[in-house]
Amino acid sequence: MLSFKNRLSFAKGGTPMPSEPLLAPWGGPYGGVPPFDKIKVADFKPALLKGMELGRLDIKKIAESTDAATFDNTIVAFEDSTRPFNRAGTLFGTFTSTMNSKPMQAVEKEMAPKLAAFSDEVTQNDALFARIKQVYDNRTAAKFSPEALRLTEVTYQRFARRGAALGKAEKARLKEINGKLAELFTTFSQNVLADEESQTITLDKEADLAGLPESVRASMAAAAEAKQLKGKWLITNTRSSAEPFLTYASRRDLREKVWRMWISRGDTAGPHDNKPVMTQILALRGERAKLLGFKSHAHWIIDDNMAKTPDAAMGLMMKVWKAAVARVREEVADMQKLADADKAGHKIEAWDYRYYAEKVRKSKYDLDEDQIKAYLQLDKLRDAMMWASGQLYGFVFKPIKNVPVYHKDVTVYEVLRDGKHLGLWYFDPYARDGKRSGAWMSEYRTQENFTKTPAAPIVSNNSNFVKAKPGSPILISWDDASTMFHEFGHALHGLNSNVHYPSLAGTNTKRDFVEFPSQLNEHWLSTPEVLSKFCVHYQTNKPIPPELVAKIQKAKNFNQGFKTVEYLAAAIYDLKIHLAPTDKPIDPAKFEQVTMKEIGCPTEIVMRHRPPQFLHIFSDDEYSAGYYAYIWADTLTADAAEAFVEAKSFYDKPTAKRLYESIMSVGNSIPPDVAFRKFRGRDVDTDALMRDRGFPISGRKG
Numbered sequence: 001m002l003s004f005k006n007r008l009s010f011a012k013g014g015t016p017m018p019s020e021p022l023l024a025p026w027g028g029p030y031g032g033v034p035p036f037d038k039i040k041v042a043d044f045k046p047a048l049l050k051g052m053e054l055g056r057l058d059i060k061k062i063a064e065s066t067d068a069a070t071f072d073n074t075i076v077a078f079e080d081s082t083r084p085f086n087r088a089g090t091l092f093g094t095f096t097s098t099m100n101s102k103p104m105q106a107v108e109k110e111m112a113p114k115l116a117a118f119s120d121e122v123t124q125n126d127a128l129f130a131r132i133k134q135v136y137d138n139r140t141a142a143k144f145s146p147e148a149l150r151l152t153e154v155t156y157q158r159f160a161r162r163g164a165a166l167g168k169a170e171k172a173r174l175k176e177i178n179g180k181l182a183e184l185f186t187t188f189s190q191n192v193l194a195d196e197e198s199q200t201i202t203l204d205k206e207a208d209l210a211g212l213p214e215s216v217r218a219s220m221a222a223a224a225e226a227k228q229l230k231g232k233w234l235i236t237n238t239r240s241s242a243e244p245f246l247t248y249a250s251r252r253d254l255r256e257k258v259w260r261m262w263i264s265r266g267d268t269a270g271p272h273d274n275k276p277v278m279t280q281i282l283a284l285r286g287e288r289a290k291l292l293g294f295k296s297h298a299h300w301i302i303d304d305n306m307a308k309t310p311d312a313a314m315g316l317m318m319k320v321w322k323a324a325v326a327r328v329r330e331e332v333a334d335m336q337k338l339a340d341a342d343k344a345g346h347k348i349e350a351w352d353y354r355y356y357a358e359k360v361r362k363s364k365y366d367l368d369e370d371q372i373k374a375y376l377q378l379d380k381l382r383d384a385m386m387w388a389s390g391q392l393y394g395f396v397f398k399p400i401k402n403v404p405v406y407h408k409d410v411t412v413y414e415v416l417r418d419g420k421h422l423g424l425w426y427f428d429p430y431a432r433d434g435k436r437s438g439a440w441m442s443e444y445r446t447q448e449n450f451t452k453t454p455a456a457p458i459v460s461n462n463s464n465f466v467k468a469k470p471g472s473p474i475l476i477s478w479d480d481a482s483t484m485f486h487e488f489g490h491a492l493h494g495l496n497s498n499v500h501y502p503s504l505a506g507t508n509t510k511r512d513f514v515e516f517p518s519q520l521n522e523h524w525l526s527t528p529e530v531l532s533k534f535c536v537h538y539q540t541n542k543p544i545p546p547e548l549v550a551k552i553q554k555a556k557n558f559n560q561g562f563k564t565v566e567y568l569a570a571a572i573y574d575l576k577i578h579l580a581p582t583d584k585p586i587d588p589a590k591f592e593q594v595t596m597k598e599i600g601c602p603t604e605i606v607m608r609h610r611p612p613q614f615l616h617i618f619s620d621d622e623y624s625a626g627y628y629a630y631i632w633a634d635t636l637t638a639d640a641a642e643a644f645v646e647a648k649s650f651y652d653k654p655t656a657k658r659l660y661e662s663i664m665s666v667g668n669s670i671p672p673d674v675a676f677r678k679f680r681g682r683d684v685d686t687d688a689l690m691r692d693r694g695f696p697i698s699g700r701k702g
């Protein structure tokens with residue numbers, strides 16, 4: 001996923017430059033870098049408040065101008081406004097996601113509604129909107145450049161969609177709703193974080209480790225040691241800790257215990273129960289959608305995306321759903337056969353799925369996850385991503401030490417092309433307390449080139465790998481390696497950006513388009529070039545043998561039923577719950593049960609993110625009614641990947657150049673469907689997705 005919290009999106013210059021470190025223009029090399037060495041948690045609140053004050057002056061200047069509204073004095077001026085506030089907001093977002101200590105959480109809780117209110121104050125500024133609307137209404141006659149026209153439309157829509165044209169009373173209520181939502185979003189994510197940090201399972205006997213490979217035992221021992229439990233083994237409540245245990249542990253009782261802990265985050269009665277929080281979020285979102293003139297929250301969100309309507313999004317999902325469920329039935333039957341042969345004496349349950357799937361993989365494909373893992377070293381994969389981006393986009397990554405970081409685990413690279421500075425990439429790979437779970441990309445500075453001083457992008461990738469014993473390499477799973485390439489794809493989208501205006505730059509695109517460059521980048525992991533150069537055995541340094549690569553290719557669609565169903569179950573839930581009427585309070589637990597039954601979700605699988613821990617859709621608005629975006633973008637991805645297959649290499653220069661020119665460099669400066677057509681020469685072929693996942697294409701059987 002991609003984090004948008006860092007981009008609070010309203011800011012601009014023209015006012016006196018503040019001297020406080022959080023607000024001041026960034027100093028240091030590379031046109032300035034984030035001043036992570038000068039940040040004090042106690043400074044955030046005063047800096048954000050001061051930033052708002054300065055921002056108000058910027059906005060006032062634009063809104064109260066007596067000159068006729070023009071593109072330059074309105075749209076461009078707005079694009080260049082509230083910069084000190086934006087800088088503080090970016091640093092604030094970085095800390096709430098990666099360094100969220102208890103004092104920081106208190107600041108977050110207090111500031112979230114204030115930030116929402118400031119955003120509404122800008123959107124609801126009548127004089128400002130009137131001027132934006134004048135430029136917008138005049139846009140055809142004005143003969144703008146295509147990018148200026150696009151920026152005018154995007155800016156106008158941003159205001160209109162958020163209620164800029166509403167009456168006074170409606171606007172006041174909207175502001176109230178957004179403030180309350182901001183508070184609830186913070187509570188939701190802090191509840192999940194609390195359960196992730198406070199719940200662990202400690203194992204103290206060797207016998208409890210039955211089935212676990214050495215690498216998993218070592219990570220668990222290291223996790224225990226970090227918590228002063230030397231000599232024991234710790235399972236933390238994170239995906240990178242729980243999933244390997246569920247895959248290998250032969251102790252079924254412990255698998256169930258770990259599974260229940262992992263899927264119950266935010267779901268336990270008590271102070272961190274997210275269910276009542278969700279009920280309130282849903283009601284407020286429903287009310288807001290009505291105020292804005294939409295039938296439901298889903299209608300409002302999707303109207304501004306490629307899919308345009310909830311029906312289009314649901315239609316695509318249901319097309320894939322049927323094939324995926326049918327595949328799950330086959331997978332479960334295969335697993336049950338193995339369990340019966342073992343005289344396991346039980347039916348496959350959700351906590352057995354990963355374990356028996358792994359056994360099926362061994363027996364059917366003679367392939368074992370741990371065998372692959374021995375060739376997947378975190379450091380080498382990082383180098384592989386950089387190398388592949390060099391082949392595609394001419395990037396060179398140079399490690400640097402002359403910039404401050406917020407934690408000693410963060411490393412920084414300068415990105416160059418043809419010897420020229422292009423941007424910076426910050427890499428923060430390890431789990432720690434106060435860091436949000438999962439993996440994401442964020443942007444510290446967005447590329448722009450419309451003032452006297454162009455700005456180069458600064459982006460970061462964040463994940464939650466468990467550190468290995470000192471001196472040993474960190475071995476990761478194939479899925480985690482794909483995720484690394486995915487997040488790096490977002491980083492490449494930011495780094496490749498070459499537009500004028502930051503609102504249109506890099507990853508600032510439609511939600512159901514933005515996952516396309518990142519998903520596409522996953523494909524380079526399995527290219528023969530990356531496998532042979534970078535996937536080397538951690539002990540012998542020998543490259544992954546061709547037989548093993550052949551087995552990986554053959555097993556490519558193995559467990560695709562599970563992966564697709566666990567994702568789609570979550571995406572369908574997200575869409576359905578945001579279509580549901582909100583005149584009566586929604587019981588999210590009941591809704592989950594009913595929905596899963598209604599769509600016939602196999603009982604052996606729970607959604608990838610169960611509702612009480614579904615940060616994508618309840619920790620802010622960004623991915624709400626938008627989790628479908630991954631499969632929507634995946635149709636673009638599968639089709640675009642076929643372009644490289646047709647060119648006979650994923651390193652084909654003309655195809656890479658076309659990708660750069662039509663997709664990677666243009667951000668949202670051209671509409672996404674137009675960009676795709678430019679790359680592929682035609683509209684997207686959704687059957688490519690079915691082919692990619694190995695599902696039959698209906699209507700063309702035989």
Ligand SMILES: [Zn+2]
Pocket residue numbers: 001002486487490515518
């Ligand atoms: Zn993503």
